[in-house]
Amino acid sequence: MFAVSELLERINSHIAGLQFSRSPQGLYDPITYVLSMGGKRIRPVLMLMAYNLYKDDVARIFDVATGIEVYHNYTLLHDDLMDKADRRRGKETVHKVWGDNAAILSGDAMLVLAYQFMAKCPEEHLKEVMDVFSLTALEICEGQQLDMEFERRKDVKEEEYLEMIRLKTSVLLAASLKIGALLGGASPEDANRLYDFGMNLGVAFQLKDDFLDVYGDPAVFGKNIGGDILCNKKTYMLIKAFEHAADSQRGELDGWVDAESFNPTEKIAAVTNLYNQIGVRKLCEEKMQEYCERAAGSLAAVCVSDEKKAGLKELMESLMHRNV
Structure with missing residues (x-):
């Protein structure tokens, strides 16, 4: 290996x-x-x-x-x-x-x-590989369109957001694993288990990105914190904040999301403070953990030795514990 x-x-x-x-x-x-x-x-x-x-x-x-x-x-x-x-x-x-x-x-x-x-790719795998790749390319376009449509909405639900990031981010990770498995001669069952592993890992990966945009260290993250807040991106964080906010908190959130003129530093600080009050950090961490566990379950079911799968498990853990 x-x-x-x-x-x-x-x-x-x-x-x-x-x-x-x-x-x-x-x-x-x-x-x-x-x-x-x-x-x-x-x-x-x-x-x-x-x-x-x-x-x-x-x-x-x-x-x-x-x-x-x-x-x-x-x-x-x-x-x-x-x-x-x-x-x-x-x-x-x-x-x-x-x-x-x-x-x-x-x-x-x-x-x-x-x-x-x-x-x-080898000719014997050409059709199945191109079928996976073509469907993935189409799904990514669908995810990007949903992301664009969400920009104009304030009522995006958690399940809609998770489906969007599944399409926009996860399917390419999943397809990468499935195509590699197919080319390696894996059984259809193993190829699908690795696809599911990548799908769940991809959702957790994007949730981690959402999390780091608010709670990351700018010196380590490599870019300014709060970019999603400034452009009102419908992240898991913002969606859960609207879902769990008290009336007064919702009013304050609405004010910042609707504001056309604002001090960027002030907006980031105010929205982050609201996230802290509402408990969004914990909700996002719990959802990340949920998808990590799903990914780990899919990987565990792949019919090769644990020793061979150790690299994928370590990569999953490194992606989820990253600060960038």
């Missing part, structure tokens, strides 16, 4: 070695730029880990793992454009460097490239 650090190093090296020889250069420069930003590479590493549960020749699926990472970065490129975000991983976003039109077009090219990389 390969260590997570070794798989990360090897897939990073593979992606760094990519060369897009086609022209025009103006289409491919933004793609190279996006992929050079690095990141956690969680999705390709998960795919390689799932494959490695059954087979050792992980290099055989480096192209497929690259496809999942290219696809993920394509979604980030378009997310940054839709959100008008200026920075990603400490660097200027593509639309800030090359403009909106170039970001759209280079993103579209990344989607095509992702499919080309994914199609480099």
Whole structure:
């Protein structure tokens, strides 16, 4: 079994070695730029880990793992454009460097490239892999649309939010694991258990992001705390605050959410104080734990030795105990 650090190093090296020889250069420069930003590479590493549960020749699926990472970065490129975000991983976003039109077009090219990389899987697995990948890509679009629609609503329910993050975040983690398992020769049952593991892990992962945006340490988190509060993002935290607030607290929350002019520092402090009063921190921690336990149960049911599954279990714990 390969260590997570070794798989990360090897897939990073593979992606760094990519060369897009086609022209025009103006289409491919933004793609190279996006992929050079690095990141956690969680999705390709998960795919390689799932494959490695059954087979050792992980290099055989480096192209497929690259496809999942290219696809993920394509979604980030378009997310940054839709959100008008200026920075990603400490660097200027593509639309800030090359403009909106170039970001759209280079993103579209990344989607095509992702499919080309994914199609480099062994022919006997081509249909099932592409079926999983295509459905996942469609579901992510559905999740993004829900996220956009939630921006205009103040009545988003917990179950709606959890479904949105399942579609927007979790399905790609789940698909990475399932595709890796299928390519490794796992049984359909094991492939589905690993999919469920990734699905539950993904929900817990996003809830952790919500949590860190309010309660993280800015020096460690790598970005300013309270960004979700400032843009009234319908996170689990805000949804549960509205659900459990007393009348006076609800009135104060409404005031901050509806305010068109405000001092950012004051708004973050006031809303965080309301979260503390209402008990939102504990509610979010409990929900994270619930999904972690579901993920652990799905992983435990996978029919390989505990020794082989130890890496996935450790990765889950590290993601949930992270501060960034």
